[in-house]
Amino acid sequence: MELSNGKVAPSDANGNVEKKSQNEEKTDWRAVYIASLVAFLGAIENTIVGISEMAYMTTIDPLTTTQFFGVATSISKGGHAVFCLVFAIWAHKTRSVRVPLIFGRLLAFSACVLYIFVEFLPYGRRYLMGFCYLLFAIASSSSIILRAYIVQVSSHNDRLRACSGFAAAQLLSVVAGPICQLIFAWIKYPGYSLLPNIRFHIYSAPVWVAASSNFISIAIIVYCLHEVMQKKTKLKKNDDDSFYSLQSLATKIREVRQKDLPWALIFLCWIEKMLSSLTLVSLQTLTTPLLMTSFGWDGNFTVQVLSGAMLLVGILAILIAVAFAVFKSVTKIPQRYLLLFSLTMFLLLYFLTYPYPIVSSTIPEYNATTKGGCNTAEYAWCEGAGTTSPWLFLPIIIGIMGIAFPLAMIALDTIYSKVLGKINQSVMQGAFIVADDVMQVCGPVYTT
Structure with missing residues (x-):
């Protein structure tokens, strides 16, 4: 039997493949932990902003309605679904995880800046906030690359544990986001004026934290997250990451039919x-x-x-x-x-x-x-x-x-x-x- 690395697995006298092989790739747990940390930092901003979205929008724009908020949320989710595919194809074509991930973090930082400057607009602030929601959603869709990355750096036997750690990191963001929001809960709106129309209050203060976390995330991606796809001349034939190959995707569709x-x-x-x-x-x-x-x-x-x-x-x-x-x-x-x-x-x-x-x-x-x-x-x-x-x-x-x-x-x-x-x-x-x-x-x- 040919393994994914091109070598032949040892077999017994009857020709049965042994369950364990020295040629089997080992799980790079350091890479798993780094990817989970990047996923955690990327998910924090969504939990921070998500808690106060509607309250902040109605505070700074009296014309906000629940219907408008629902449409803005729906558009952002649609952007997330579309750009999940875009980031997946980008990573597959370039054989890189760093560049798409860094672009996603820069996009998230841009959304944070716009969110902080939203009160510069004299009217129609809800539209700029809706655009920020869309940017946040597109930026978070880059995390799909990390899911494929986890698959590539983990062995088949350790796949469940590796994916569980990735999921646990995202669950921790559900806890970290509210804690960050509660830390600044004492700064009532309109808070403190840093510059004209730039205020530091219960709604905007956590966004400053989210903006800073993007720089930490980028540093980790550049200096700690190593590339794995560029080292491979072809995708593994029998691995989960073959989903991102268009050719194997077409093959799988025929198999399913x-x-x-x-x-x-x-x-x-x-x-x-x-x-x-x-x-x-x-x-x-x-x-x-x-x-x-x-x-x-x-x-x-x-x-x-x-x-x-x-x-x-x-x-x-x-x-x-x-x-x-x-x-x-x-x-x-x-x-x-x-x-x-x-x-x-x-x-x-x-x-x-x-x-x-x-x-x-x-x-x-x-x-x-x-x-x-x-x-x-x-x-x-x-x-x-x-x-x-x-x-x-x-x-x-x-x-x-x-x-x-x-x-x-x-x-x-x-x-x-x-x-x-x-x-x-x-x-x-x-x-x-x-x-x-x-x-x-x-x-x-x-x-x-």
Whole structure:
């Protein structure tokens, strides 16, 4: 049997290939850790900006509506989906990971600068902020290169551990972002004036941190992240990174067509992926305006509360991931039961947060100064509407996001891979990601 490095694996007297070979490439754990660190630094800015997006936009541009915010979010997600392919092809054609990654970080830095200077505009600030969201999304799409990089520097036997470390780095950003936001929570808007129309406050201060992290990330990419694709004259024939070869992609499509796959179950998995993503997109898009509308909170207080909530969500998600990595007894639970449990929690979310008379109070009127409360000019249902107590609403949201979503992700990914069976799954896994991207694009428009 020919190995991916062109050598022949040793076999026994019967011609069977031995399971272990000295010629097998070893995992470069240093490269795995460096790539995970770069991914962590790149994901922080998204969690930092994401918490205060809606609150900041409504504060500096009174004409902002939830519909506009939904459209801006949808466009940014569409840009992310498109440029994931662009960065993947770029890295494949140039055999380089450094150049595309550095370009992504420079693009993110440019978005941070525009975000800081947004108050220079006398009007229409929401449009510049929407453009910044698009730049942030495009910059974050460069992280797809790191996924391929992890595959290349890890052996087949260590692939699961390497990918788990990469995922853990991204989960840590969910915790680091809110912590950074909470550090500056005491600087109320409009904060301190550094230069005319350049202010340092609860909304902009974390962006300065995100801008600085890009320089750290670039330094790590230049001096610590070594190239691996340039050292290879051809891609590995039997490795996951062959997905990025257009020729092998066409071959895989033909192979998939020739397989007798359970398309009904595959389609069902796609639907489940889209539905679970819709719940997450709904919460991400509507939580900020819902808190400000239902409880009458101003932007400053809303950001503080959401930062604390996201911190708890990140901790719960990390605990779930660690449990699956450490405790073997957890992995023995059938995945379909875990998915069913998660879907049940999604369903209970809507029932438990409904404003029943016994646990609700009248929704506050709109306050033009704080931008909190329900505006009858925008929503006809404001008058006489009720709202669930925040002491009940927020714990339910934290529990659903911190427990149900990681469980659904782990269970559904496992079920989907088992449904596909013993085929090269790269194309079908790509289709699975596209199903998620479709909802990321359509979801914000639908929910708002």
